[in-house]
Amino acid sequence: EQPLRVAGFDIYPTVSIGAVSTEGGPDAADAAELLRRVELAVEQAKTAGRGGAAAYGRALETDSLSRLAMEADLRNAFVRGEIEPFYQPIVNLITGAVAGFEALARWRHPKRGLVPPDEFLGLADEMGLMNDLGLLMMTQSARQLAEWLHRHPGAGKLFCSVNLSVGEIERANLVEDVARIIAESNLPKGALKLEVTEGDIMRDTAHAAEVLTRLREAGASLALDDFGTGFSSLSYLARLPFDTLKIDRYFVLTMDKDEGSAKIVKSVVNLGRDLSLEVVAEGVENAHLARLLLDANCHYGQGFGYAPALPAQEAEVYLNESLADGTAPIKARSA
Structure with missing residues (x-):
């Protein structure tokens, strides 16, 4: 987060961090599954504001599924x-x-x-x-x-x-x-x-x-x-x-x-x-x-x-x- 001098301007970068542990069961050792989980975590960190951090938890799965269900419901709401x-x-x-x-x-x-x-x-x-x-x-x-x-x-x-x-x-x-x-x-x-x-x-x-x-x-x-x-x-x-x-x-x-x-x-x-x-x-x-x-x-x-x-x-x-x-x-x- 230290300022960077770019083209005569001070740029203040921020970082959002998502974390996941490999101790979440046998499927957590799979690389693709780890990436999927850590992407959920980093998205959660971003929604909390700039420069945040979040760890993966089962609640994130619920939130993600809820959003998918909400999107499907909203599309159908126009038809119904x-x-x-x-x-x-x-x-x-x-x-x-x-x-x-x-x-x-x-x-x-x-x-x-x-x-x-x-x-x-x-x-x-x-x-x-x-x-x-x-x-x-x-x-x-x-x-x-x-x-x-x-x-x-x-x-x-x-x-x-x-x-x-x-x-x-x-x-x-x-x-x-x-x-x-x-x-x-x-x-x-x-x-x-x-x-x-x-x-x-x-x-x-x-x-x-x-x-x-x-x-x-x-x-x-x-x-x-x-x-x-x-x-x-x-x-x-x-x-x-x-x-x-x-x-x-x-x-x-x-x-x-x-x-x-x-x-x-x-x-x-x-x-x-x-x-x-x-x-x-x-x-x-x-x-x-x-x-x-x-x-x-x-x-x-x-x-x-x-x-x-x-x-x-x-x-x-x-x-x-x-x-x-x-x-x-x-x-x-x-x-």
Whole structure:
């Protein structure tokens, strides 16, 4: 770990070590088996962080088999229809009524029950399944939104947001798929909202601008997600065809304690209004934050103070209650 001088720079190498003993039984004396076991050990050392060490044990076999089983289950989950969108309400801060939903992927495992997204989204990315997941989420969410609009004409301009995964904006057939989904669902223009991160845009701004323009022409509306957390460029924002800015939940959660966060939130809201963009604040956990956002003239709020992501049937109940009395049943408004 001593520094090495390379091309005028100090390089600080680290080493991850996996160890195995030959005293693990007759099969442990075989060279190929020893290599297999020590590879498991070194992978375990790497997952613990840089510069770690780990010794082989039977638990590593269990972990390895569990991952293989998880991968097989996840591939089959798409075929068996176990992946589905849950819907988190997005609420008009002025009226208190539900304005739309964000669709978030959930996995109903036949044995494990509801698998948290942080346990399978990373694996789906590693397995190259994110484009399949994105197409599934858009298709199911568009159909569900179309059903709600048909059954509840009073819902007006109800929308549903779907996240584009990292790199999905570069997928060859994305625009064609979005146009087909909107046409098949007979959705109003702008009802399907696609959320894109700054990182995706900055990889190739010219290409992103072209794709975003075509997506909007296909009938989708567009939201810039987690605004302020990346290398924001106002020139990009002025040139790209976004309809909505989403403020990252970190700034919202800390705006009542941190003056800097409060100023950032107000600045983003003002910027959005000046550019005729709607602004959605994530992370609304209580009535106090909802009040601060309303005072800042923010358009919409989203967070656990209103509701978590809900299965389709529960989300429709939530929508019904909002339509019945003109406001959503929101904890944040009465807490």
